[in-house]
Amino acid sequence: MNEPVQWIYLLMGLTGLVSWFGFRSSAVEQKYIFEPQAILAGKEYYRLVTSAFLHAGWSHLIWNMISLYWFGQGIISNFGPAQFFFIYLGGVIGGNLLSLFVHRHHEYRAYGASGGVCGIVFARILLFPGSAISSFLLPIPIPGWLYAIIFMVGSFVAMKANNKGDIGHDAHLGGAIIGLLIAAALQPVLVQENWKVLLLVGGAACFLLIYLWFNPLFLPLQSFRHRHFSGSARRRGPKLPAFKRERFELDAILEKINNGGMESLSEQEKNFLQGVSGKYQRRSESKKPESGLAI
Numbered sequence: 145m146n147e148p149v150q151w152i153y154l155l156m157g158l159t160g161l162v163s164w165f166g167f168r169s170s171a172v173e174q175k176y177i178f179e180p181q182a183i184l185a186g187k188e189y190y191r192l193v194t195s196a197f198l199h200a201g202w203s204h205l206i207w208n209m210i211s212l213y214w215f216g217q218g219i220i221s222n223f224g225p226a227q228f229f230f231i232y233l234g235g236v237i238g239g240n241l242l243s244l245f246v247h248r249h250h251e252y253r254a255y256g257a258s259g260g261v262c263g264i265v266f267a268r269i270l271l272f273p274g275s276a277i278s279s280f281l282l283p284i285p286i287p288g289w290l291y292a293i294i295f296m297v298g299s300f301v302a303m304k305a306n307n308k309g310d311i312g313h314d315a316h317l318g319g320a321i322i323g324l325l326i327a328a329a330l331q332p333v334l335v336q337e338n339w340k341v342l343l344l345v346g347g348a349a350c351f352l353l354i355y356l357w358f359n360p361l362f363l364p365l366q367s368f369r370h371r372h373f374s375g376s377a378r379r380r381g382p383k384l385p386a387f388k389r390e391r392f393e394l395d396a397i398l399e400k401i402n403n404g405g406m407e408s409l410s411e412q413e414k415n416f417l418q419g420v421s422g423k424y425q426r427r428s429e430s431k432k433p434e435s436g437l438a439i
Contacts, residue, residue, distance in 0.1 A: 149217050151225040155232070156209045159257055162197035163205045166255075173198060178240055178254045180247050192244075196236040198255035208257045215261070215268045223271070223331070228264075231326050235263020238322025239315035246314045249395055259315040263323020269345070270327045273338045321349045394420055 166173040178195035182188045199205040212232075220228040239259020243252075268275070269291065276285035286294075328335045328342055335342055397413050409417070 148220045148225055148228075151228065152213055152216050152220060155229075156212065159197050159199075159209065160205060162194075163199040166198040167201070173255070178243065178252075180244055180250065180252055183244060184248060192237050192240045193233070195240065195255045196257045196260055199257070200255065204256060208261050211261050212257065212264060215265045218272060218275075219264060219268055227330050230330065231263050231267045231323050232260040234326045235319035235323040236260035238263065239317070239319030242318025243314045254315065256315070259319030260323075262316045262320040263326070266320040266324040266345070267327035270324055270338060270341055271331060271334055273341045317349075317352065321353070324349070 162172075162176075166176070176191060176194035177198055178191050183191050199208065216228060216232070219231065236257065236259045239262065243254060276287060324342070324345060393416065397409065397417055400408055400413070406414075
């Protein structure tokens with residue numbers, strides 16, 4: 145048996161064991177799951193790593209472990225366990241840090257090794273550029289660089305549409321990008337030989353990250369360009385309930401104030417903020433019925 149590959153079996157076994165404990169005990173899941181409020185307010189930074197050892201169910205766990213083995217064995221056999229684990233843990237932490245940025249104002253919980261697995265997948269694409277990617281979802285093999293572009297754009301579109309279900313596309317994207325960069329730093333000679341792959345995939349990644357940095361709430365593109373809430377921009381946006389749309393717009397305005405101060409707001413944004421402030425002030429001043437019964 146190839147001795148370096150045994151380290152993958154060790155990682156798979158440890159992940160499976162911790163996931164099994166999480167399946168059986170909600171207390172274990174609650175303590176180690178990824179949760180922005182616990183990380184930022186409670187300073188429980190260990191969750192950035194421990195959440196990768198928990199999974200939603202057996203199918204989630206098995207798919208991640210199979211993918212880890214498929215794409216990881218070539219890296220660990222050729223470059224050793226140290227570089228393999230550096231890329232994997234970097235992908236886990238990088239993916240969770242991107243999730244932390246995106247969901248820092250949200251009630252959000254997530255788990256799974258997908259960030260680290262995506263880091264391994266993208267590292268393989270860079271280190272073995274001539275290889276093709278295929279699975280039962282992709283019966284026809286496609287070049288690694290094309291798979292990387294499709295994956296990143298697909299994850300970004302799913303994030304922007306807020307149609308993720310149980311899939312943390314932001315962690316996938318962050319893990320993939322960090323895995324790619326770590327592999328490039330560890331193997332600079334291969335990067336010189338495959339610089340086109342790094343430039344193509346890295347350029348797409350930089351564009352998506354810049355969009356996320358300035359527009360973490362995934363507002364319509366016009367809001368990203370002009371930074372104001374016009375009626376036409378709202379009409380083109382997703383059909384959200386009024387209270388949710390108001391909350392999204394308020395969060396974005398507060399984010400803008402935090403970055404550039406009140407003077408950075410447009411007249412429309414100031415009017416919107418004043419209207420919301422007045423509404424909440426009226427609510428706070430309203431009196432409850434003397435009977436104390438809810439109406």
